[in-house]
Amino acid sequence: MKKFSVTAKAYSDTTAADLLAEKCAKAGIELSKIKIKNLMKQGACWTKSAKPERIRKAKYEIKRGQTIKLYVDPNIAEFDMSTVECLHETHHYGVYYKPAGLLCQGTKYGDEYTIIREIHKRTGREPFLIHRLDKETAGVMMIAYTKKAARAFSQQIKNHKIQKTYQAEVKGKPEKAKRLESVIDGKNAILEYEVKKYLEKTALVEVNLITGRKHQIRIQFTELGFPVMGDPRYGKGNVNDTGLALIASKLVFDDPWRSGNLVTIEVPQDKRLF
Incomplete structure (x- = not known):
């Protein structure tokens, strides 16, 4: 189903939910008042202004001349x-x-x-x-x-004082350890990896992310010829049944309120790749 939006202007003082419900009724848009209230709670209603603000409360007062907008995406699924x-x-x-x-x-x-x-x-x-x-x-x-x-x-x-470590399963068998340097969106992208285990057709690798570019690990391993398994966007022949095989496994950082106290936080064992 397609996304759509509803724009409503107030010609008298009213509430956000009433204004949107009236607009939908007049425009023949099938959105009940209950559905509108739920969408508002979920953060889909905004003021139409130079600096739009979210409106979550159904009884939010709308003054005459004000305009609000409700954004509707029927494809948003519930999440546990x-x-x-x-x-x-x-x-x-x-x-x-x-x-x-x-x-x-x-x-x-x-x-x-x-x-x-x-x-x-x-x-x-x-x-x-x-x-x-x-x-x-x-x-x-x-x-x-x-x-x-x-x-x-x-x-x-x-x-670069926060150490970010990832675990990934990549297609093929890359060399045991390597530093990767490239440019992503005009910025230097650097990581270091080490193979922890070679499987039949894939390898389990631990990655130390030096920089933090968007999709960096996924892009750089694809460029290297060993895309991350299950990646829906990058690589070929790397489809699997379990989704993207990439986990941010560990953070090491200095607690600013306990100077010199390095804190190490890892994902629970049952959520790691290895």
């Missing part, structure tokens, strides 16, 4: 958010396990099934992304709970 696990937490930040298939943050169509929204609901605090994982990639993610923590960890990322 109980599979998001907190692995380590302090007052300033948390490290979480993000399962494969879950977005880090939302879009204009909503943010209900994202790790950032889930953490906000659990903690009641505004979370800040320090780094991202692809939707298809499972693994450890650091989330800051304060702007101060976000700045501190962002600086560590910038200075």
Whole structure:
């Protein structure tokens, strides 16, 4: 089913849900008021302004002359958010396990099934992304709970002070260990890997990510001729039945509030590739 949007302008003071329901009724759009309220809760309603803001409350007051917009994507599937696990937490930040298939943050169509929204609901605090994982990639993610923590960890990322380790299964048999350097989107991309085990037609590798470019591991191993198994976007002949065989397995970082205290967080054993 196709995505669509509903734009509604208020000609008198009203509520967001009433305005959208009236607009849908007049336009012959089959969206019940209950469905509209659910979409609003899921973060799909926005003010139409220079700086759009999400409207989640059905009774949000809309003044005469204001315009709001509801974005509808019928293809968004429910996700079992109980599979998001907190692995380590302090007052300033948390490290979480993000399962494969879950977005880090939302879009204009909503943010209900994202790790950032889930953490906000659990903690009641505004979370800040320090780094991202692809939707298809499972693994450890650091989330800051304060702007101060976000700045501190962002600086560590910038200075390559946070060690990010991945596990992957790649097609073929690459050489035992190698440093890969290339350019992705005009920026240097560097990683180092070591083969941990050769299988019949694939290899299990551990990757130390030096830089953090979008899809970096997936792109660089494809360029090398050994694409990640199960990758829906990169490589040929690397289809499998279990999805992308790539996991962010470990984070090592310095806790800014305990200077010199290196913290190591790994995914649970049952979620690792090896």
